[in-house]
Amino acid sequence: MPIPFSDPIWRKPQAASRFQSLFPSGEKADVVIVGGGIMGLSTALHAAGLGMSVQVLEAGEIGQGASGLNGGQVIPGLKYDPEWLLEHFGPERGEALVNFAASTADAVFELIRDEKLAVPFVRNGWIQAAHTEVALKAAATRDRQWRARGADVRLLSAAEIAAMTGAQGYLGGWLDRRAGVIDPLAYTSELARVAAAAGVRIAEREKVVRLANAAGVWRISTENGLELQAKAVVLATNAYTDGLIPGLAETIVPLHSFQIATAPLPPNLAATILPEGQAVSDSRRILVYYRKSADGRLVLGGRGRMALPTSTSDWAHLERALRRLYPMLSDVAIERRWFGRVAMTPDHLPHIHEPEQGLLAVVGCQGRGVGLMTALGERIAGYLQSGDARQLPFPVSPIRPIPLHAFRQVGVAATIAWYRLLDALER
Template sequence: MPGYSEPVWAEEHIRKSSGVPLESGETVDLAVVGAGILGLATAFHAARNGLKVQVIDAGRIGDGASGLNGGQVIPGLKYDPEWLLQHFGRERGEVLINFASQTADAVFDLIRKEKLDVAYNRNGWIQACHTEAALKTASSRFAQWKALGADVEMLDAQTIERLIGTSNYHGGFLDRRAGVIQPLAYTMELSRIAAAAGARITENMKCRKLEKRQDRWLLTMENGVEIGARSVLVATNAYTGNLVPGLAQTLVPLHSFQIATEPLPEHVARDILPQGHAVSDSRRILVYYRRTPDRRLILGGRGPLSRPKHIDDWSHLERAMARLFPSLSDVEISRRWYGRVAMTPDHLPHLHEPEKGLLAFVGCQGRGVGLMTAMSRRLADYILTGDQAALPFPITPIKPISFHFLRNIGVAATIGWYRMLDAIEQ
């Protein structure tokens, strides 16, 4: 497709295909299906602690959302601390608040401790508010996290205009715990350290069947190769198929589209995100954006539910860029790409263990880089010890969404309605 390609950072990191063959009859302590951030980081922690680990991915490492996302590392969950306490009760709520507060730390600490070759910037994330009502909500979020000691700040209209370079917002919420990374490099580096710890990683190998055989799980690949495992982690998230009955039907997969400009002239770029903040706005159909080290602006948001067929499928992002930054109206777009994200009906991550030794964790709600990194250590600890105290989220049953086969119609209608409301509020 003319104008469509891999993400702009794909050319920064050469991907070498993993040549580790999958041997039929092999038995491992842990089989991980899905070589994204969650799968690779869990494999790393498990292998580092002495488990025999096999990671399997149907495609190349980095081809899914872990390599295609916008690279924003945002702590917290969709909901604020007070809601978590009310919904889960004090004991579980406090565990979740503590966990959520440290998800960004998990990423940046891992990069530093393991000396990962990953470009990053930890200057914070801004939630930019396009209405007074959104600003009021952000003020409540600020007060709750500030009371817990988080490094957060409320921004007035003048300050947010200086930090972003646009007068489109009434103010906003700055979380200095957050930052940005180069996501493909991060995913590839997780693969490297997992392999160095002893995990075997096999790409381009689809697992088509999973069944329990006495005290172990039997995984059967498309080519007929079979391996056994004491435990299995299904880490496929938005790319979940029918390997675990009903799991895919608990999720609403959406497409996140992104565009990247050519490197901006210095005189144009100096007023746009001059301190390198990541930004998401408060619209119902939000847009998110950041700068790269070579002065490109990357902007993303929800796109069509079907696969893109023409560069016009990214035109809504170009209009958003022109609205926010009129000086970029005529700038050339060098890259366009998209990936799949998974939402849950309650906007919370879901942890499932339908049978002993079979785990699945799904539903990032836009915070996948930090969430999946932090959760990986907890999952590895649980697999090692069997102690549920290691898990911040409760294990819940798989509950497919009613009339899931009609999801695209419902989601398309909802997106259309939200876009109209957002347009009215501009």
């Protein structure tokens, strides 16, 4: 019996196309983008808008990777708050980073509006839920820094977070009303549709196996024997990065993000669980995140095992988290289970690399990829056109493989298990 481990609730729009559009043999593109996820498609769309000729090559199908399989939370900001960014990057670069981080959710919702994307969404904010006093103090620090910049944020009391989430066990939290939720597969599919309408050529099932630079012209070879030429190449494969660029895969630790979805909630429970439709992430070491879907299910996700799942028991930790937060859902069936691969960098920041002129690579979404990669795609396109590094919010950095990378995943798996135990003891 097949294991239902790849059955997301997200759906492509009914009019979603298959893509097999390629540049004619011998014709040179301005840019070839390897990877048809949010980062690659956003870059392609904005590059086409700047007058560039663009080819996107996707190894699988559009939306098949983490871009279509994530939790659909659109969260502005980075893992670090404004004061940290200013301290570590200096006043000029730090200020640019803070402003960029503040804009990432806007980039998504403005794109949905301006391009009339058929994407279900709710923009009522994101709640960072605190289950300890330490987490509550961290939320107060974050709130102070963002409120000072005019962001639409506020702290939540224990009573307020209980009313807004319907969940048990939180001491308070932080609400960021700039955020929201989308259907990520619909979003990725619609990005591909409007990019193609703007003149971008997109080809699915074209795995790139070789990149070579000769006299300033990039030659791109695929597994199917396709040969393309381009002035520039953007590698937008993130957690699915392989050996195309030497050492790049060793700069990230790929992790699996597992998710579950309940059956549609009965009306009496739907009225008390996330009644305003916010997204939630909690403060645990191995956090869980959750939201309601457009068809009224509760969707909950978190880190899963490092290896591929082999049975539905691999999602048991999420089911336990769901029952802990919402005991009233003990009789509501878990109908869907799925997972996607995400990438972690050691410093928890996205990395932009340019190992050779005309070759760009971006890795590391850090759990905020929907907004981050949408906004970053526009900046990468601007950089491709102008060559002005000020277009890039993050500095271009050299590729630095993680020491003993082969053992890093073993260490991460052990850390996840230890943190999960500590979280369980804290309740």
